[in-house]
Amino acid sequence: MGIPGLEAAHFLISIPFSMFYIVGLLGNFTLLFVVWKEKTLHKPMDLLLCMLALTDISMPTSIVPKALCIFWFNFKGITASGSLTQMFFLQAASVMQSAVLVTIAFNRYVAICNHLRYATILTDAQIAKLGLMGLARAVLFLLPLSLLRSRLPFCANRIIPHTYCDHMAVVKMSCGDITVNRTYGLIIRTVLRISSKKALNICIAHIGVILVSYTPFLFSSQFGQGIALHVHIILANLYFLLAATLNPIIYGVIMKKLCDKVGKYTCTM
Template identity: 45%
Template sequence: MSDSNTTNFTNPSTFILLGIPGLEAAHIWISIPFCTMYIITILGNFTILFTVKMEPKLHVPMYYFLCMLAVTDLVLSTSILPKTLNIFWFNSREIDFNACFTQMYFMHFFSAMESGILLAMALDRYVAICDPLRYSTILTNPVVSKIGLAMVLRGSMLVLPYLLLAKRWPYCRTNIIPHTYCEHMAVVNLACADIRVSSYYGLFMAFFLSSLDLFFIALSYTQILRAIFSLPTKDARLKTFGTCVSHICVILASYIPAFFSFFMHRLSHNVPLYFHILIANMYLLVPPMLNPIIYGVRTKQIRDRLLRLFIIKGPKVFS
């Protein structure tokens, strides 16, 4: 009878997401900043996409990569937040077995995509500063398209083993996930099997992929800084470096929360579970919210286009 019950429970039809265990009474209050961040993410990234589409001067590789980043951020935040808000607002905790793994795949796939796009943007800044005369011949539209396609293929191929490994485990202990979304380790820890392969692959992805991208980004900026310091005047150096500030801020906003969450999860075993879950949400929600703000504030072409848009439309509102 026990065997029969275990067999019937293996790979349950649904999982139960608990939200943030220990802070259930505060779910409504926590949902306010979460929802605010999501609204800012949607408005900010759609504004970037609209501005680039409407302004012909922005139809250059730098802003094509920015549009790729905006789409990635929109999908990444949308893959987790609507379900999280359903848990907070309506106590809707059930998620279909296959939907859970689909969410897991999209989350990790677009996280890998974001890292790759940041690397592509570093390449763009490297070519623009270190080899400006050949910029338009090196980063042509077909080359930008191929880089984007390479990032998609890389992300899909590297993240697919996450899904395949996670789905092959038998889930017969419980179907309760102490998290707001189907985070990889939170799900596979429910398996009644030796999950070391999944754990090691998760370490490989977090360390190897992100560290490799970060290494090449650092290498690009080493060459960029050498080129900047070789410029004859201070004004020229500041002006050239200013074209990189937005990208540097986005890199910091993306990698610092991710690495903080990763190392805290692996090393800080005395930290309360709810703090782990809050940080795991922050590193997926904060960068998509900050990226369009950083580029909107720091990039003159985007600011000018938005100002023209509001100045042109302004009088019509009061007419």
């Protein structure tokens, strides 16, 4: 449905949506390009930032193109398989992002508290293993959820009051017993919440990323009972858009070496 109650403003709303998306893509692809080109940036923290950039590309890409189709062309339909695919990639990227943020927090902890052993504790191979573990965690968490959703029978009313296929919005349309789906979804949300708490550390950049990533999520999911539906939907979208847009800027400003390299390639283009 897009944003119910604000249908007349869909085109205007699409302007900041598309701008956030484009700026986020440019920032994250620039970060990936600069780290790939510069051998001096092939350090654990830089590799972790590349993983974060990949999740920041994946999450908004899972929702923004479809949302813009609703805003611009009023294309509101989506197949059942398309809905499941969108939810899987969106949630997998979200779970992967939480794993990367925890790993970045651990990386900063080792760099500050165990500086002399940093190079031996966090090697490039170790970072690659942690990244693969995060990816495996996301897939293993969400495959059962996807299978549970695919087996649900749906009622005649198949209207989702949202810009994307939110898990609970889809599950609530089912005519069957959704107790298992609710319980499993709650477990995943709890794990993500624990991960985000562990990721809080003394680094200014990282605290900024955590605040940007999770503040809209908290207001849309934890404190959203008393707010209007359209505000809830906008906050839910900001959760995916803001972090993807601001993460490269936050880390680029704080990490001088990365900022200098980005400036070097920007000036030569």
